[in-house]
Amino acid sequence: MSFKFNKIQVLALLCAFFGMVLFGYMIFEVFAYDENLKPVVKEFQVKLRQDIKQKGVYDIDLKVRDDNADDVKLSLALVLEDGRVTYPIFLDSHGVIVNLGATPDVNNFSPYQIGSTQPIQTSLGEISLSMTWSSLLTAFSNNLDANHAKLKAILFDNKNSSEEFFSNSFVINNLGKKQSTEEKFYALNKPIVASVTTRSIQNGDTIPIDIVASGGMNNLLAKIEYFNSDIHDWEKCTISDSLEAIHLVSKSASQIAAIHTSAGPNHVTAYWDFKKDVGLYFDSDDVYVKVSLFNVLAKSEDKQYGPFVIDLKEPGSIENFVVTDNITSESVVLQWDTPYESHFKSGYYTVKVTETGFFKDITEYKFFQSSLAGNVYTVGGLKPNTEYIFEIDATDDYGNTRRSEQLSAKTNTLAEIYSRLILKKDDNNNKIQAEVMLRDLDSVVSVKKNKLRLKINYKYEDKIIKPEIDHEVLIEDQFNPVFVNNNNDYQVGDEGGYIRASDQFKSVILYLAPPQIPENINYIKVCVTVNDLMEDGNTVCEDMLARNPLENLPQIYNQIPKKKASEPVILNSVKSESIDRSDEDDLETSVNTAYDQYIESFLTAIGAKNFTIADFYFDQSKDFVFDNPEAKINRIDALRFVVMLNDIALKTADRDVFADVSREYPYSSFILTAVSKGIIDGFGASDIRLKKVFKPNDNITLSGALSMICKAAKLDIKVDDLDIKNWPFANIALSGDNKPWYADYFAWAYVNGLISEKDNSDEAVGVGKFVQMMMTAKNSVLINL
Structure with a gap:
């Protein structure tokens, strides 16, 4: 049997044969590979x-x-x-x-x-x-x-x-210049670390390491290591991104590459992320860094820097942080133990003070440990009767901070004398009776805060004298006697027998010896200061006659003819003879101004009423209220006058009236009565009464006085009913949308000759003018009955 192949088939067989040979060779190469064979x-x-x-x-x-x-x-x-x-x-x-x-x-x-x-x-x-x-x-x-x-x-x-x-x-x-063999050998032998230093790390996350490289070589690598006795061996530093133009290398024994020194020394800054390497609670005084430079064949000598400090631990806890008893209305004293810290030479404290409440006021005070004496610090500039939260930060030399626990404390509320003194003559004992109303809101805090004392002085010209205080001191709701020592600065309520404070106003009656002063002095001030054994509260002063004090004005009341409240007072018929002036030299109350007849008519109209001299004593005047008719009258005195003149029955003040008038206010019954009769409404846009204010001690303005007088007299005033000619007040419209609320009262006063074009609606009113307007309004009502 014979086979015949064409040329193509022969060529294919040859390719297959050689392919098998090549494949076998490759298999042989794989299995015959010596793993120790070098590339x-x-x-x-x-x-x-x-x-x-x-x-x-x-x-x-x-x-x-x-x-x-x-x-x-x-x-x-x-x-x-x-x-x-x-x-x-x-x-x-x-x-x-x-x-x-x-x-x-x-x-x-x-x-x-x-x-x-x-x-x-x-x-x-x-x-x-x-x-x-x-x-x-x-x-x-x-x-x-x-x-x-x-x-x-x-x-x-x-x-x-x-x-x-x-x-x-x-x-x-x-590329270079020729040098001597010795210079060339030095430059090319190996790189050189000329210097290594570190910079401050206060409050930082990295430590800057400054390296100066030299030696005439390029493309050098830098290896940076650190050492501390706690770690027992050199460790590689973690280098973070740098602000400098350096090349970082990862996964290598070195951290920085491409350092060139052929043009001369090169300054390189590497930033060591030390917190990543040493942890967040590291504290040591013996830290070292080491730098070496190298390329593939040459390495520099190591260069070290240190020791230096890395402190990442916060100070020890702040123990025994307390508010001491030395609290005033404006300050609080803080005390604490110095926290344990090995680096506190430049350390400082920051006290954070936060006011409680809806509108929080936060204040911080910074001070250094070296400025303290016994770790006691007084925080000042606080508000009275305000609760605050206090905390302290202790910061060491390296920016580590420890915060204390929070403490709260309330500043002292100053003891308070309400409004004014009430002075009366005590004929039986030849004394001056002074009555004050006291309270201290802090009295409910603790027994330690319910003790008050008083300081009483007579003042005239630039002199201050202390009156003798009788040992009989009458205090509302207090039966135990108080201590009286006229040799003390605070004559009443010192030492063991104090005035027991209350958060409600309570009456204290003192008996003062008459002043012994020169004959040329006619008036003196009686001043009383209240103190809560920590600091003084307010001081209230009243003026009084120095000659025969508090003797003359009551004589006038006893001699005023009694008239019925509904009987008109004919001003022109009022004669000065109605008052007995037989003791004219002793009578200090003069009636010699344009307002005399109105003042006498006012006294006559209220003569049947049972009022005491305190009802006619005037804050802003040096004299009795009618001794200086030009003195400005405040809002509470003006209101009392119109209520008394119009014979309005007083209501019992069984509730607070305005935000600035509590039920304990001495004349709160007058204010409550006037509100109920529509005579006053208070200041402020709120519909809630207690969000409005009355401002009792402010001088009353002309517009406010006319409104109060006309409303109390129940005058039905309409501009259209008045015979107004040549209206001089261009800024006061009598009609239209621009008509002010007081326009009708102003028109009435102008028609009755009580004001002129020189008067201004916002000006303060004197007591004489106020009585004149008040009596004119009252007569208008009585004549028209």
Whole structure:
């Protein structure tokens, strides 16, 4: 049996045969591989490109082999002709071409520039690599004087390193100046760490490490380590991103690459993420850092810096933090123990003060430990009767802070004398009776805060004298006697026998000896100051006659003819003879002004009523209220006058009236009565009474006085009913939307000759003028009955 093949069939059989032979050879190569076989470089050529536009660019071609290995890395370095000086070269990272396998990566900052992370795959056989190198990317030392060089290649497969393989020799331009052999040897021997220092780490997350590299070499790597007695060995520093232009290296023994010193010393700053390395609670005074420089063949001497401090621990706890008993209306004293802290020379405290309530006012005070005496600090500038929360931050020299617990304390509420003194003559004992109303809102806090005392003085000109206080002191709701010592600054209520305070106003009656003063002094002040054994509250003063004090005005009341309330008072018929002036020299109350007849008529009209001298005593006047008719009258005195004149029955003050007038106010019954009769309404837009204010001690304005008088007299005033000619008040419209609320009262006063074009609605009114307007309104009502 014979077989015949054509040419195509013969050719196919031959290809199959040789393929089987090649496959068998490859199988043999795989199984015959010696794992200790080092990787090799088969060919190594370097050629300078001739293109003038690509000056200094070299093409590098190699063939490498490492059977059955896919993790080969390649290191390339420039070797000068004398073979002693070596420089790692910088390759074009986008210019590597391979004939088999994946393209390896290029990392010029690694000792193995090619394949550090993505290696050369050599298991497929011999690999051809083509690379592009620009000598301009490799910063040579300025000390070079060589003309020729070679490239050196070393392969590493994570097990074995290859031998050194050298390329062909090629020409390289002389880039440096010539130096002496000694200078050249020093510059090219090895890199130098000229200095290492660290900077402050106050409140920082990194420590700046300043490195000065030298030695005339380029492409240096830097390794930075730290040491402390607690860790017993040098550890690698974690370097964070830097503000400086440095090249960080990861997964390497070094942290910084591409440090060039050929142009001279190079200053590099690395930022050590020390908290990541040492932890968040590290505290040591003996920390060191060490820096070394190297390239593939040369390494510097190590340079250390230290010891220095790293303190990440907060100070110890702030113990025994208390508010002392020295609380005033404006200050609180804090005390605490110094926290344990080894670094507190420049340490400081911050006291945070927070006012409680809806509108929180937060204030911080900063002060240094060195400024304290015994760790006691007084917080001032506080508000009376206000609760605050206090806490302290202790901050050490390195910015670590410890916060104390919170404490709360309420500032002192000043004891208070309400409004005024009431002075009366005590004929039986030849004394002056002074009555004050006292309270202290702090009295409900503790027994320690319910003690009051009083200081009483006579004042005239620039002199102050202390009156003798009778030991009989009458205190509302208090049966135990108080202590009286006229030799003390506070004559009443000192030492063991104090005035028992209350959060409600209570009456205290004192008996004062008449003043002994020069004869040329007619008036003196009686002043009383209340004190809560911590600080003074308010002081209230009243003027009184120095001659025969409180004697004359009551005589007038006893001699005023009694008239019925409904009987008109004919002003022209009022005569001064109705008052007995037989003791004219002793009568200090003069009736010699334009308002005399109105004042006498007013006294006559109220003569049948049971009022005391206190009802006619005037705050702003040095004299009795009618002794100085030009003195301005305040709102509460004006209101009392119209209520008394119009014979309005007083209501019992069983509730608070306005926000500034409580039921304990001495004249709250007058105010409550006037509100119920529609005479006053208070200030403020709120419909809720207690959100409005009355301002009892403010001077009453002309518009306010006319409104109060006309409403109390129940005058039905209408502008259309008045005979108004030549209205002089251009700013006061009598009709239309711009008509002010007081226009009708102003028109009535103008028609009755009580005001002129010179008067202003906001001006304060004198007591004489007020009585004149009040009596005119009252007569208008009585005549028209």
